[in-house]
Structure formats: structure tokens, C-alpha cells
Amino acid sequence: DAMVIQNPRYQVTQFGKPVTLSCSQTLNHNVMYWYQQKSSQAPKLLFHYYDKDFNNEADTPDNFQSRRPNTSFCFLDIRSPGLGDAAMYLCATSRVRADTEAFFGQGTRLTVV
Amino acid sequence: GQSLEQPSEVTAVEGAIVQINCTYQTSGFYGLSWYQQHDGGAPTFLSYNGLDGLEETGRFSSFLSRSDSYGYLLLQELQMKDSASYFCAVVNYGGSQGNLIFGKGTKLSVKP
Numbered sequence: 592d593a594m595v596i597q598n599p600r601y602q603v604t605q606f607g608k609p610v611t612l613s614c615s616q617t618l619n620h621n622v623m624y625w626y627q628q629k630s631s632q633a634p635k636l637l638f639h640y641y642d643k644d645f646n647n648e649a650d651t652p653d654n655f656q657s658r659r660p661n662t663s664f665c666f667l668d669i670r671s672p673g674l675g676d677a678a679m680y681l682c683a684t685s686r687v688r689a690d691t692e693a694f695f696g697q698g699t700r701l702t703v704v
Numbered sequence: 705g706q707s708l709e710q711p712s713e714v715t716a717v718e719g720a721i722v723q724i725n726c727t728y729q730t731s732g733f734y735g736l737s738w739y740q741q742h743d744g745g746a747p748t749f750l751s752y753n754g755l756d757g758l759e760e761t762g763r764f765s766s767f768l769s770r771s772d773s774y775g776y777l778l779l780q781e782l783q784m785k786d787s788a789s790y791f792c793a794v795v796n797y798g799g800s801q802g803n804l805i806f807g808k809g810t811k812l813s814v815k816p
Binding site for chain 2 (some may be wrong): 613624626631632633634636637639646648681683685689690691692693694695696697698
């Protein structure tokens with residue numbers, strides 16, 4: 592059974608057109624993360640939530656925003672996607688802060704045309 | 705700032721042993737994790753070290769030395785399916801926040 596679910600798996604959007612990626616979890620974990628991963632690179636942390644406490648990494652572009660309306664769902668909004676935003680976006684959860692293990696969804700591969 | 709260093713590529717043959725090193729610089733260090741990622745797949749958790757020493761999980765072991773800001777992942781009895789990227793990741797507990805920061809990854813190729 593999938594525990595961290597990302598929809599859609601593949602998303603194509605137009606340059607400059609807002610897009611939202613979604614993530615849901617059935618683990619009831621307190622912490623949710625959004626990562627951006629470009630080809631052959633490390634996952635780069637964009638945001639994380641501890642419950643409703645939002646934490647923005649210092650170098651996350653202003654173009655990226657996130658919402659967590661409840662424990663189960665988290666959204667990544669890209670206000671004006673550029674060609675450089677094409678990447679795999681990974682959602683992950685962990686039970687508590689600084690937990691030993693994070694659980695990842697299968698990712699959404701975003702293409703910007 | 706935070707930084708993690710690991711080799712970019714390693715090649716080994718089936719049945720061999722390979723060690724992937726990781727050095728890190730971070731504040732609020734809590735522990736070191738290792739993740740495996742196959743091409744096109746999601747990272748999956750392999751191992752975690754919160755204390756100095758060796759943790760063993762089947763064919764995989766991981767080691768941490770907090771005083772040296774150093775850890776490694778040891779893969780034994782390599783199999784073709786172990787060909788993947790391996791990431792070390794620091795678990796931080798800085799201030800009131802906790803986060804998980806990844807190294808650049810080591811691409812392991814296992815040859816017959």
C-alpha cells in the first residue's frame with residue numbers, strides 16, 4: 592500500500608503558467624518535506640513542515656510556495672514556472688522532527704514547455 | 705552553511721565489497737542517514753547512525769564518527785541490483801527546526 596502518494600506522476604506545464612503538485616500521506620506523520628531533484632543531482636530541500644509550522648530553506652526561490660491544509664496533504668505551488676524549474680519533485684514524510692527515517696513518494700516529474 | 709562530500713562514482717564487481725565515504729559540515733547535527741535511489745525511482749531509506757560506531761543491516765553496514773564528521777556505507781556481497789545512487793543525508797535539529805539535507809550522491813555501478 593502506497594504510504595506517500597504524489598499526483599500526478601508526470602506534469603507538463605507551460606512557461607509562466609502556475610502549477611500545483613500534490614502530496615498525501617497515510618502515515619499520520621508530523622513532518623512533511625518537499626525536495627527538488629534535477630538529473631544526476633542530490634534532492635534539494637525546498638520546504639518542510641513540522642505539523643503546521645512552515646520552514647523555508649534560505650535559498651528556495653520566491654516562485655515556490657507551499658501549503659499544508661491538514662496532516663495528510665501538502666501542496667507545492669510554482670507561481671511562474673521557468674525552464675529551470677523542470678525537475679523531479681519529491682515529497683517525503685517523517686514521524687517527528689529529526690527522525691531517523693524519511694519516507695518518500697514516487698515523485699512528480701515536471702516538464703516546462 | 706551545510707555541506708556533505710561523497711565520491712561521485714564508484715564501480716565494483718559482483719560479490720565484492722564497496723565502501724562509500726561521506727564527510728559533512730553542519731550545525732545542529734543529530735545523525736547521518738543513507739538512502740538508495742534507482743534511476744527514475746524515489747530515495748529509499750537504508751540506514752541511520754545517531755551514535756558513533758557501526759550499524760549492520762543485512763549486507764549493508766553504516767559507520768559514524770561524530771568527532772571526525774565522517775561516515776561510510778559498506779555494501780557487501782554486491783549484486784547487480786545494487787547498481788544505484790547512494791546518498792548520505794544529515795539529520796539536523798537546528799534551533800526549533802529539524803531537517804534532512806542530502807549529499808550529492810555516489811553512483812554505484814556493479815559489473816558482472
